[in-house]
Amino acid sequence: MAAPATVPCCAPIAREPISESDAAEAAVLLKAVADPVRLRLLSMIGSHAGGEACVCDLTGAFDLTAPTISHHLKILRTAGLIDGERRGTWVYYRIIPEAVNKLGALFTPLGDAAPVLLPA
Amino acid sequence: MAAPATVPCCAPIAREPISESDAAEAAVLLKAVADPVRLRLLSMIGSHAGGEACVCDLTGAFDLTAPTISHHLKILRTAGLIDGERRGTWVYYRIIPEAVNKLGALFTPLGDAAPVLLPA
DNA sequence: CATATAGTTCGATTGACGTCGAACCAAGGA
DNA sequence: TCCTTGGTTCGACGTCAATCGAACTATATG
Numbered sequence: 001m002a003a004p005a006t007v008p009c010c011a012p013i014a015r016e017p018i019s020e021s022d023a024a025e026a027a028v029l030l031k032a033v034a035d036p037v038r039l040r041l042l043s044m045i046g047s048h049a050g051g052e053a054c055v056c057d058l059t060g061a062f063d064l065t066a067p068t069i070s071h072h073l074k075i076l077r078t079a080g081l082i083d084g085e086r087r088g089t090w091v092y093y094r095i096i097p098e099a100v101n102k103l104g105a106l107f108t109p110l111g112d113a114a115p116v117l118l119p120a
Numbered sequence: 121m122a123a124p125a126t127v128p129c130c131a132p133i134a135r136e137p138i139s140e141s142d143a144a145e146a147a148v149l150l151k152a153v154a155d156p157v158r159l160r161l162l163s164m165i166g167s168h169a170g171g172e173a174c175v176c177d178l179t180g181a182f183d184l185t186a187p188t189i190s191h192h193l194k195i196l197r198t199a200g201l202i203d204g205e206r207r208g209t210w211v212y213y214r215i216i217p218e219a220v221n222k223l224g225a226l227f228t229p230l231g232d233a234a235p236v237l238l239p240a
Numbered sequence: 241c242a243t244a245t246a247g248t249t250c251g252a253t254t255g256a257c258g259t260c261g262a263a264c265c266a267a268g269g270a
Numbered sequence: 271t272c273c274t275t276g277g278t279t280c281g282a283c284g285t286c287a288a289t290c291g292a293a294c295t296a297t298a299t300g
Contacts (some may be wrong), residue, residue, distance in 0.1 A: 012221050014166030023156040030154035036143040046134030117171030
């Protein structure tokens, strides 16, 4: 049998030294997520029914003012982790799965994380 | 046959809202890794022959002074991502696989990342 | 003991980040 | 048209974080 070309050993980051530019790129994504509020926002958006959440669904969960929540959402959006769309009175945010997968791929052995994120 | 109890859909963080305390805990880990220098340090340590790297192997790769590298290593160590040990003249750092796996588990679908990190 | 080398700790500086209040824009009724 | 509600942008403030030079600790060696 064909021996596996690469032994499935460690997380990609622990297999070979990450390049300077890859590190910079990954750090942007990680910085966006390295905050308790943004982590919860991301999680609340991703796990909300229909795959999207209105800002009004989010603010209530925090002891923070609306501008602050908006600020954090903007950071997540700028990093490419979420996308927002206005429909009538409300603004709805949705997760961008590829960006989340990029994060997982950094630290997870056996690279191929399931490409599925939304059932259809 | 028994249907899978949970459909392997999305990253854990996108399956259900992360708790406030879990978010805080994860953010500590993520903050430690959300820096290009520390990301590269972690990667260089993890991918170095023997699973450990001397500080002297690391400093040369950066345009930073020794105190700064030491500072970043301390942050990684405090976060529980690496461990350091002095042997004679040099100090050797090693990755703590469980911590890295925790990071991967946050963003990777199908939870069970391979438990293997070092061949033995 | 003196000296050299490897790393860390300390103190200071500079820039980035999280937060808020106030002002502003967008949409939907009276 | 005016008012209300939902969100964002702006400006400012306080805190934290990255970096450096200088001083310090630890080990080895002459």
